[in-house]
Amino acid sequence: MSFDDLLKDLQGQNTVQEDPNHVALDVLFNESFMGEHSNCKTFEAFLEKGNFQVKTREDIHNIPDELFDRHVARETDFDNWKSMLDTATMKYAVKSDRMNES
Template sequence: MSFDDLLMELQGQKTVQEDPNNVSLDKLFNESFMSQHSSHSSFEAFVEKGNFQVKVREDINNIPDELFDRHVARETDFADWDAMLAAATTAYNGK
């Protein structure tokens, strides 16, 4: 295998393997996941229902935990945000 072939293969591997901590919210909380665990078909609709402005994960960190946990418990079949995030991450990694 030539150096160029090896380089191309390694670059291809790098793009295929996404960092689970940097997966977009839309991919992590896809339509299938949201429909299965809530009455919302998208994560965007879910956060809009709670009047939250969330575009990236860091935005969630700016919401008081207690407030977001209550919204999750009310709008999904999860007890809190950590449980919802863990389930979505497991489902995403299981693909």
């Protein structure tokens, strides 16, 4: 993924039509979600607060689980990254289902 692709991803400019199995991180962890579950307004700010250098989605996977889990536990109301990701995914799915029903 190029830097421009990552930037678009973080800004939510990559659409579901481009890849139906991929949801942009800032869509999944939108301001409403981050505001409800953390003191950070954006997912990007959350990453910066932990001094994580993330340029690609793979970079997130390369962060040692223990480090990322500690950051999540310290900065959010989740115990670990998996619970944060699962909750965001569930909320996104529910919202998407409601939008498709309209």
